[in-house]
Amino acid sequence: MSKILGHTEYYETAMKDDHLVRAHKKLLAQVVKVSDTGCCLVKPTGASGAPARFMVEGDHDLSRRWAWRIYCGPIPAGHRIYTTCGESECVAPAHLMAYRHEPPPRAPRRVVRPRAKLTWSIVQEMRALNEPSVSELAYLHDVHPSTIRAILSGKTWVNW
Structure with a gap:
């Protein structure tokens, strides 16, 4: 199983630390699925599907943070560990990235709803009108x- 997760240069150093060896065994025991994309997914903990966590000698942390410590080294101060593949439960070292404070920039999510009464182009037209009548626009678009x-007022349809 350790070959599936892949080895990094730091891995050999980590395997000399008893604390990280125990963490590595627990991490490998948590891997439930290895996907075609190289993701090594761990089972979420808790009924709510919270991110996987485990404890080694009183040190309680997320599985992806343990994977970073084992395969990449200490987590830089002020950094968080994110997955670059989009799978929150992935612990593959190639899919982990340390970012300072904020998550990596992502493309805005655009949900396509074919039966929606309003579209972005309709909203832009509404906002472009000089003196739109709220009641007329509501009647016209059946909303x-x-x-x-x-x-x-800009409370909805903000970042489209």
Whole structure:
């Protein structure tokens, strides 16, 4: 199983530390699925599907943080460990990245809803009108007037 996760230069050093050896055994025991994309997925802990965690000698942390410590070394101060593959439960060293404070920039999620009454182009047209009547726009697009007010005030459809 350790060959599936892959080895890094730091791995040989880590395997000389008893604490990290025990963490490595627990980490490998948690891997439940290895995907075609190289992801090594661990089983989430808790009923809520919270990220996988485990404890070694009183040191309690996320599985991906343990994987970073084992395969890449100490976590730099002020950094968080994120997965670059999009799988929150992945512990493959090639899919882990340390970022300072903020997650890596991601493309905005655009949900396509084919039966939606409003689209981004309709919202732009509404906002471009000089003196739009909320009630007329609501009637025209078959939506509640509060929806139109939220769009015109910028509370909804903000980053499209």
